[in-house]
Amino acid sequence: GGVGKTDLVQEVFSDNRSKVFDLRIWVYVSEKFDLLKTGKIILSAINRSMGSGTSEKYGPPQNGDLHTIIEQLEHMLPTKRYLIVLDDIWEEGIHNLENLKCMLQHGQKGSKVIITTRMDRIVEKLDCGVLANQGIIRPVHKSDWIELKKLSNEDCWNVMRQAFRRDADLSGVEEIGREIAKKCVGLPLAL
Known part of the structure; x- marks a missing residue:
């Protein structure tokens, strides 16, 4: 799920x-x-x-x-x-x-x-x-049938980035954010 x-x-x-x-x-x-x-x-x-x-x-x-x-x-x-x-x-x-x-x-x-x-x-x-x-x-x-598939790690990261302002500097948190996105194993509801 x-x-x-x-x-x-x-x-x-x-x-x-x-x-x-x-x-x-x-x-x-x-x-x-x-x-x-x-x-x-x-x-x-x-x-x-x-x-x-x-x-x-x-x-x-x-x-x-x-x-x-x-x-x-x-x-x-x-x-x-x-x-x-x-x-x-x-x-x-x-x-x-x-x-x-x-x-x-x-x-x-x-x-x-x-x-x-x-x-x-x-x-x-x-x-x-x-x-x-x-x-x-x-x-x-x-x-x-409509089959929903898991997101890629990159797509998960892009969804997470939307939580921040467009002009926000993410350089200090990008590595951590990408690790979190990876741990979500493609499930959007885990983000």
Whole structure:
């Protein structure tokens, strides 16, 4: 971690252009993946966006098992064009990933799901998606992935230099600064 995946996606999520979505939901997943909890967070966000009458119609999300949550999402997501961010997924179990895809396959045309992960294997296991509300499987090509790479030592040093005024004399601290940049091993968040 630390190359800026979450920061980049937060910029996209908060950009004015993402306001074309009826529903924008951010779910921080982390190492302990809980599909039921993820579904409940998404369902709660939909309930809040649609008003209080939705909970009575479909039942409160905290009282459902996974099947119930998926069923509720099948009824509610087709009414919305959504952007859902699943941040920091570590889960590699194919069963959970298939259920995750099943949970999110409904929605108006143009709905999007963005996933951040450290592991290519997870993206490979999610190698196909279902276009919202059409049931058409299409591959998610590797060319569609955005892979953030570590910075070079020189790039790290250039980022560090931005902390100083442009006209500042760095001759006395440059050697130390370059050593610090090197110890950051290319991770911008370590700077």
